[in-house]
Amino acid sequence: MSWFEALILGLIQGLTEFLPVSSSGHLTIAKELFGIETADLSFEVITHAATVCATIIVFRKEIWTLLQGLFKFKYNSETRYILMIAVSMIPVFILGVFFRDKVELLFSNGLAVVGSALLVTAALLLFSGRHTERQTSTVSYKSAFIMGLAQAVAVIPGLSRSGSTIATGLICGVKRDHVAQFSFLMVLIPILGEAFLEVVGGDFSSSTVGTLPLLTGFISAFVSGLFACKFMIALVKKAKLQWFALYCALVGVACLIWNATL
16 A cells, blocks of 8 residues: 555545445445555554544543543533443444454455445435434433444444444434434544554554555544544534435445446
8 A cells, every 4th residue: 555545545534434424435445446455454443543533623622521520520411421432332342352353354355245234324324314203312321322233233344333323323312413423422432442452462563554654544534534524523413314325325336236347
């Protein structure tokens, strides 16, 4: 992978992370287009960490408020919110600890998996749009755990993490503005934790992707993510998810056709 290819992939990651269209799926598609081959997930981990860092900056006030409430050392609304985030992390924690190798295999199956998963994303987004009349509550422990299950399943490339968690939250009856913020905050610790484990375990040092492409990809994803985050989040809150469903369906079908002709 060259630094220029890393720059393009980082831009794609930053721009698609905040839309329900699967950033990992788009990275896989871009790799197929440019003929880029990687033997590990170090680039995906580093670019996801970059967009998480951008999310932290955008939500810095909300995060600071949560931390202030937490360190009052009593059960309050901030503590409850943090505990719900912890509950949402349980499924992805179990998946990461016991099934990490199997997850990595999914990324080697290319366009067939991405195309199929994008069609599932489209169906999920379309189905969630039929539950607008039920979206009257805030996030609860139950809905947080269900959204966590959706996040764990969304490790499949092409199955949008934000799309799955937001759609699942909407189906559970959570208001769109509440579910959008929770969806983006619940991913912070798992992604940063995965990046930390990669560094501690020495996986980055043995990566087939060079240091310059990794650094370029991180900066590219961070800057594009920072630029796009507020706009994308506002769009997810207000826009009809059916339009994203249509986009995912079209790209999914294109991927399956493309894969069949290879």
